[in-house]
Amino acid sequence: MNRTSLGRAMVLPAVIALVVGVAACGAANEPSSSGGGKSELSGTINGAGASSQEAAQQAWVAGFTKANPDVTVNYDPVGSGGGREQFVAGGTDFGGTDAYLDDDELAAAEKRCGGKVLEIPAYISPVAIIYHVEGVDELNLRPSTIAKIFNQKITKWNDPEIAKDNPGVQLPALDITPVNRSDESGTTENFQEYLKAAAGEDWPYEPSGDWPVAGGEAAGQTAGVVKAVQGGNGTIGYADASQAGELDTAKVGVGDEFVEYSPEAAAAIVDASERVEGRGDTSFAFDIARDTKDAGAYPIVLVSYLVACAEYDDKAKAELVKAYLSYVVSEEGQKTAAENAGSAPISDELRAQVQSAIDGISAS
Incomplete structure (x- = not known):
């Protein structure tokens, strides 16, 4: 795995506390190890x-x-x-x-x-392929197509390669705006590892936490990518599925089928x-089996x-x-x-x- 060297200056921002509402912690969240007694930890x-x-x-x-x-x-x-x-x-x-x-x-x-x-x-x-294209709420994408989109080789939403796997979908003649992380990111590295393993020559870069393609749009952290995709039209990005919110997400080609992300499909890959x-x-x-052909397995995890x-x-x-x-x-x-x-x-x-x-x- 290639990552940015630790030799650069290390910036140590103050660690901030997460603000956790009482509503986030239901009865199911109370550790069973508490046993009803007062904890001695402090x-x-x-x-x-x-x-x-x-x-x-x-x-x-x-x-x-x-x-x-x-x-x-x-x-x-x-x-x-x-x-x-x-x-x-x-x-x-x-x-x-x-x-x-x-x-x-x-x-x-x-x-x-x-x-x-x-x-x-x-x-x-799972890492979801999030997108915002007005009028398109379902989308199938094969690994090579995803790679070409993020490598800016496919630049229009009505490109024949996208249309082929989405019969009956009215794809607009709209520019594609790929959105990537601007900061060094493990999500970026996982996404690139998938592209390298599953798309082969269509992703010519060695995976790392830094985004290798110039142009497009960049945003900091997961929340920034989600906000950028949500705020545009014709945008597509990648983000931890838990933070995809109301954004549309693409099904990913695995073997002869297209698989929607889910916790179960992600767990199947790890197993x-x-x-x-x-x-x-x-x-x-x-080392994740990114190029799996197993039915029901979601490979971008x-x-x-x-x-x-x-x-x-x-x-x-x-x-x-x-x-x-x-x-x-x-x-x-x-x-x-x-x-x-x-x-x-x-x-x-x-x-x-x-x-x-x-x-x-x-x-x-």
Whole structure:
């Protein structure tokens, strides 16, 4: 995986607290581990990273702090690149990223942590192809067509290649405005990995968190892309499906069919993927099977990770990180994220494996 070098200046913005309304936390969000008694945990932990996790983080913070009222959890959705940089630099206690750490980042994180680093797949979500074309509320797009649109080789909505897969749809002779992320983004990297694997030569760029095509329209973070697509006519972009809102979304060509995104279709891809080898027993990074032909599987998916140290200098900090990550990956935490952010819960088998790594978090 290629990413922007950590050698550039690291900007460490203040971590801001998520504002979580009481309505975001229903009875189903209360951690079963509370047992009805008062929690003995107290203190503050700070995290920053992937904006795709924002809705899930709001739900997790609400559920966790309801059971642990003396704990404050802050999460700043600055984007995956910023989240990795801040964690590696020691500016946060945990980080969120839509792409697992590359070799250089992992080495730097191990140095910061003084040992092992946890990479926990906490949030699995489809990446939706969002669009706004007046009069078009259904759209089928094959991988090569998506690649050509975002590479600006297909520039009109009534292009024959789009029309071929959308019989009966009145496609306008309207310019296509592709919208991409302006910031380094794990969502961008996941989207490009899909294009590279599924569209082949029609996407000639090596995947990274930075957008490689000049022109088009760029917007910061997931919310910015959604706003830009929503505010135009003829616009198309990519965003975490949980934040697509009322925007129309395209069905994606998989084999001989077109598949609509769903948590179940996203989970099917992860189940078919393999864990990255040679990264240690606390890393649960996956190489996603982007070019699948399996019926019902949605191939544009991001697996968003939480990164943390296996060992902290402060005992109280270690206990808080361990408790919060345990809640996030618990059946209840995953259900909360699914209900509030539309994510796909991790499997029981994967939960058992990552929980074992979380249980090992300690203080030096």
